[in-house]
Amino acid sequence: xxxxxxxxxxxxxxxxxxxxxxxxxxxxxxxxVFATETGLTIIQTMAFTATVFAGAAQFAALQLLQDNTPTxxxxxxxLAVNLRMAMYSASxxxxxxxxxxxxxxxxxxxxxxxxxxxSIVRFEKEPLMTTPQRMAYFLGSVTPITPLWILATFxxxxxxxxxxxxxxLDFALPITFLAMIGPMLRTMPHVVTALVAITVSLLTVAVxxxxxxxxxxxxxxxxxxxxxxxxxxxxxxx
Amino acid sequence: xxSVDTVTMWVIIVGLALGSYGLRFVFIGLVGDRAxxxxxxxxxRYTAVAILPALIAPLVVWPTATEGQPDVSRMAAATVAxxxxxxxxxVLAAIFTGAxxxxxxxxxxx
Numbered sequence: 001x002x003x004x005x006x007x008x009x010x011x012x013x014x015x016x017x018x019x020x021x022x023x024x025x026x027x028x029x030x031x032x033v034f035a036t037e038t039g040l041t042i043i044q045t046m047a048f049t050a051t052v053f054a055g056a057a058q059f060a061a062l063q064l065l066q067d068n069t070p071t072x073x074x075x076x077x078x079l080a081v082n083l084r085m086a087m088y089s090a091s092x093x094x095x096x097x098x099x100x101x102x103x104x105x106x107x108x109x110x111x112x113x114x115x116x117x118x119s120i121v122r123f124e125k126e127p128l129m130t131t132p133q134r135m136a137y138f139l140g141s142v143t144p145i146t147p148l149w150i151l152a153t154f155x156x157x158x159x160x161x162x163x164x165x166x167x168x169l170d171f172a173l174p175i176t177f178l179a180m181i182g183p184m185l186r187t188m189p190h191v192v193t194a195l196v197a198i199t200v201s202l203l204t205v206a207v208x209x210x211x212x213x214x215x216x217x218x219x220x221x222x223x224x225x226x227x228x229x230x231x232x233x234x235x236x237x238x
Numbered sequence: 239x240x241s242v243d244t245v246t247m248w249v250i251i252v253g254l255a256l257g258s259y260g261l262r263f264v265f266i267g268l269v270g271d272r273a274x275x276x277x278x279x280x281x282x283r284y285t286a287v288a289i290l291p292a293l294i295a296p297l298v299v300w301p302t303a304t305e306g307q308p309d310v311s312r313m314a315a316a317t318v319a320x321x322x323x324x325x326x327x328x329v330l331a332a333i334f335t336g337a338x339x340x341x342x343x344x345x346x347x348x
Contacts, residue, residue: 022330023329023330026330038242040242044247044248047251047255048251048255051251051255051258051259052251052254052255052258054258056286056290057254057258058254060290060293061250061254063293063297065242065247065250066302067302071246071249074250075250075253075254077289078250078257079254079257079258079261080285080289081285081286081289081290082257082258082261083261083282083285083289084282084285084286085261085262086261086262086264086265086282087282087283087285088262089261089262089263089264089265089266089267090265090266090269090279090282092265093266093269096266097269101267104267105263105267107266108259108262108263108266108267109259109262111262170301170302170303171301171303171315171340172337173297174294174298174316174319175315175332175333175336175337175340177290177291177293177294178294178298178316178319178332179320179322179329179330179332179333179336180323180329181287181290181291181320182319182320182323182324182327182329182332183324183327183328183329184287184290185287185324190287193284194288196288197287197288197289197291197292198291198292198295200292201291201293201295201296202295202296205296212296213289213292216288216292217288217289217292218288220284220288220289220291220292221281221284221285221288223284224281224283224287225277225280225283225284228283228284229280
């Protein structure tokens, strides 16, 4: 009966992932609009959104493109934004690592903030789940958002050019990212990371090729890691 | 509307597609069940929370639309979006209040 229980886990994942459509739809639309504003064709926009499949990195790349940043720096910066996917991949490995390679290769494409967040909570809560059940749950959790994300991007790209300048869409990206940052600031090291990164990015704004972003990102990460070590030490001694 | 060089755009799309997939695949596909050094994980934990604010901060202080002049409406909108996100942990609530603040102030201040 393994397939039956896998099926029920698929639907469990589906249910847990459904609320995220309220993030995927507006965010996807916004990306479509922003991509069109930047000058991408609909084919480029759709290829981008379907293959990269990571909103934050896609937005980051477009923003840098508008600032006439060299291609290498755009790639490095957008991939840096996506480094967290590597962390998600690492964190899911103990749970899904024993699945067949083709399943893992497929699952890798579907690692996004939402599927990771749902799955890791469920896997930790139910340690007795089998690997097929976990895989089914993971797949279920991204099923609602993937098609809607792609469809919303398409609608945004079609509507994009019709949006007047007075709507101040230049600021849609900063607001969206800031809104995402708030909930990320869960612990003191996270706050330290953000503050250090902001300070360094403002100080290095004159550095050519937008390299300031990478410098600020690296310094921020190191500050976060050090703050975490410091917190651990303090907990150990008190 | 700006125009983007077609070749550049495709290089970016393909590069990011391969790179992003590589980042997602590297551990789940290649590492398997082997453990990673704690210091690597410790830095990876803070990548998103470092890169995103670093990307945004200059745009908030020196917005493109005002040709780099600091702008009260945009600063206020940024502050509201961040604070609402921080308090409610709700991304959409933060986006809508931030956008509301921006439009409200742009309308009031002209």
